[in-house]
Amino acid sequence: MSTPSPELQQVIRDLEAALGEETLAKGRLRVRLEIAQFLTSLLAPLLLALLWLPTGWAVSLRNALQANSTWWRTWLAVAVFAVSSRVFIHIPLAWFFEFRTENLLGTNRQTLGGWLGDEARQAAIDILTLSLLYLGLYLVFRHWPHLWLLGMSVIVILFVGILVLISPWLMRMQNKAEPLDDPELTTRLRQLFEHAGVPFGNISVLKTSEKSSTLGASLVPKGAGTEVVVTDTLLEAMTPEEVADVVAHELGHKVHHDWPKSIAVLGFALIVTLAAGYWAVQALGHWDGLQGATDVATLPILMLAASWGGKITQAGINAYLRRTEYAADRFALETTHRPDVFEKVMVMLARQNQTLPQPPAWIECCLRAHPSTAKRVLMARQWGKQHGGSPPDSSRP
Incomplete structure (x- = not known):
């Protein structure tokens, strides 16, 4: 990665002075934990696949439930996989990387019991929606094997559409409004x-x-x-x-219609990663008692390939999202004409959320959907120099 420009280096120094050593120390801790969380997110689905497949547990579960015989038996098997993943993998990791991390950073005000209650409600919704997604995929694999990509795309569009529709309700489910x-x-x-x-x-x-x-x-x-x-x-x-x-x-x-565009990008990325999962299932799906892509016992392979595929596409998605953030920042400056206020807001957000003004370049590239605080402040300062940063007239808000 290239060395920051002198202008950016000056902004970084200004922000570090404004934030103080305590915030910077917590920001560095957050970066280390981000790296650990990313690596863990690669290992967790692999561990789950190793627990289900070499042990023969996935095949045994399929046989016990006769899971390939009817749609509801398939759904039941998918739900068992999803619940086990949530209980034994997701919740322990969420406790460490969310609840415990926010405690260390001083941003958490919730009790463990309250957090577990929120996690249980969210888990119920996630298990329901994800199990329906994977049920739909296996039904497509069984009934339309030659049109699996088209069928998968339809399932993903429905899945993403449902998530968009219920997202305002989900937001209010966790917090009073x-x-x-x-x-x-x-x-x-x-x-x-x-x-x-x-x-x-x-x-x-x-x-x-x-x-x-x-x-x-x-x-x-x-x-x-x-x-x-x-x-x-x-x-x-x-x-x-x-x-x-x-x-x-x-x-x-x-105004820029970023939400529908971002949803389309994320939906396309999901189709790509699930397609990679399908090809992985096709390649490995007859190993040790498995019965091919139509066999729900292959779900750990599908989930592993989709998870790793998602990590591969993450850098590209984040690059696109950072572009939309820059454009939204410029819109805010052109609307309010207050680059000084914009900079104050950026400093306040960095301090309250305990983030570094400029994380390592590869962290920003691979793991961050927002530009660094320093780059956003630099853009605001440059905008102010070009436009004078004068306050808006009385017709402006």
Whole structure:
């Protein structure tokens, strides 16, 4: 990777001074844990496959349930695989890399019991949706073997569509939400929407402060308009001007149609990784009692290949997502004309979320969907020099 430019190096020094050594130390810890989590995510599906296949447990489960005979028996077998993966692999790793890590970083405010309750609810939804996905794939493999790629694509489109539809509900399932009681901020954000030409829905506040100190905001469809969803931690930490800057960034994604584009990219990547899984099953699916691609006992192979394929495509997806983030940042600057406020927001987010201003280049390339804080601040400073950074006129929010 190339050496950072002198301008970027200066921004990094400025941000490191602003954040302080405690935040930087926690940011370095977060990077080390990210690397460990990435490596573990490669090993976990391999371990699961080794537990199910060489031991003969997958074949024994298939035989015991007669899992290839009917669709509901196949679904039952898939559910057993999914539950075992969740209980013995995912939950222990989530405890370490989510609950324990956030405790170490000082951002967690949730008890272990509360976290386990949230994890159980999320697990139930994940097991249901993933088991339906894999059930659909095996039905395609059995009934349309010559059209498996087309059938797989249809299944993935349905799967992604369902996830998009239920995502606002999932967000509120984990955190209470209530309407914003701040007429001044509501008026400011409404003007921001009018300036961007986006229909305004309303503003909801997610009560995340009981669980975490991290900050967040998003826009979600609501009827004919668009709803602003902000965390109460964001409202507590930022001024109305800073909140408007955050929402302007999210509006950039809306105006640029980044959400449907990103969903399409992620859906295509999922089809590619599942296709790689199908080819792996075709190659290995007759090993040690397995009966080919139509045999649900091959699911550990399919899951392993899909997982590793996802890691391979991750760098490309992240590169695309970082481009959309840069574009949304530029939209926010062009809408608010406040690069100084943008920089304050970036520093605040880095401090609250305990992130380094500039992680190692390969970490940013392979594991991060957002540009580094330093690169975003550098872009804002360059924009300010080009445009003067003057405050907007009275017609602007």
